Amino acid sequence: AGAPEPHRAVLLELYSKHVLEAKAPAPEARLAAWAPAVGAATGEELGKQLLPLAGRMSKRNPAAIANSFPLLVAQLRADLSAHAKDILDPLAVEFLKDREKRAKGLRIIREVARKSSDVAGPVAVAEAWAEALKKAGKADEKQALLMGIAALVAALPRGSLGSAEEGLKRVADPKGSIAKLAGDDANEETRALGYAALGALALALPPASREPLMQELLKPLSDKKAPDRARLAALEALSKLAASVGADDSSAGVPAWVGTLLDKSVPLLVVAATKPVHRHQSLLAWAACGALASTQEDRLAGRLKKEEMKILKDAQSFVNAPPSLLKAPAGEATAQALL
Known part of the structure; x- marks a missing residue:
């Protein structure tokens, strides 16, 4: 029912003392019991009392805050x-x-993105993180920032950017820090996370603003020197974006990158036939093509050759053999079934 109004301040003081200032992690059941008091906290109490204290305690008692802070954010209703x-x-x-x-x-x-009525706040954080990437030197810092940007952008409500769209475009700058790390970083995991972040940004932006990002995502598909993990991350993002393409098949309605995606995906469709280690790569290529099959049938049919058609018909091929299907993520298996 929520904390009674007259006692809210007292309860928050007790919460601060017994939870945020705790030196040892508290049991989750005990933390959950504070939900009415935390949920009743106003924006002012959150900004002036709870968050500053949590920030200070994260340096003194990091283990305890790591345990309590996520639940604090989840319990907030402000x-x-x-x-x-x-x-x-x-x-x-x-x-x-x-x-x-x-x-x-x-x-x-995800909680912050979900509970923000104005996406300008989360987008400003994404901008700050993209800027921080320019100065990040260690791999773990780069990877954390890239994961954070991807998760934050992916959690934003679709179609509600408003004035924050320009900020998101700055984060998604094809010549910016994220694209640079995705294309050039020496660490394979960092590059993969960079492409995942670019994919999340492309999905969040309106279709008319995606083209520059799509060109970045398409690069590793034809780059023979691109690490496998980077190529897989780009393919996974592209398969999701392919599913977002509308049914309008007119020259004005089909994004320019669709044809390029088909051109670069088709050679990957059969790569696992001779190199089983690349099974996942071929599965993702099939997923991208499968996502486009319903709206771009003629374009896809014109690119498929005898070897690709044979794989589709072969019940024991690397694509639709039970071991492959069992290991494939649900989205890829669904796209394959549609084909």
Whole structure:
């Protein structure tokens, strides 16, 4: 029912003392019991009391805050638009650096995006993180920032960017920090996360603004020197974007990148026939083509050759053999079934 109004301030003081200032992690059931008090906190109390204290305690008692802070954010009912930066930066990034805390960091990011009525706040955080990438030197810092940007952008409500669209375009700059890391970084995992972030940004932007990003995502498909993980991340993003293409088959309605995607995907369709290690790569290529099959049938049919058609018909091929289907993510298996 929520904390009684006259007692809210007292309860928040107790919460601050017994939870946020705790030196050891508290049991989750005990933390959950504070939900009525935390949920009743106003935006002012959050900004002036709870968040500053959590920030200080994260340096003194990091294990305890790592345990309580994600649940604190989940329990809040206040609009988090104005508090996105204070909640996410730097705590969420620090959580993302640690594999054991990564799930908690992602949870915080999604909660903030979901509870922000104005996406300008979360987008401003994404801009700050993209700027921080320019100065990031260590791999774990780069990867945490890229994961954070991808998760934050993916969690934004679709079609509600408004004035924040320009900010998101700056984050998605094809000559910016994310594209540079995706294309040039020495660490394979960093490059893969860079392409994942570019894919999330492309999905969040209106279709008319995607073309420059699509060209970046298409590059590793024809780059023989691109690491496998980077190519897979780009393919996975492209298969999701392919599913978003509308049914309008007129020259004005079909994005220019669709034809390029088909041209670069088709050679990958059969690569696993001779190189089984690239099975996932071929599956993702089939997923991208499958997503386009219903709206771009003629374009796809004109590119498929005898070897691709044979694989579709062969019940024991690397694509539709049970071991492959069992390992493939649901989205890829669905796209394959549509073909």
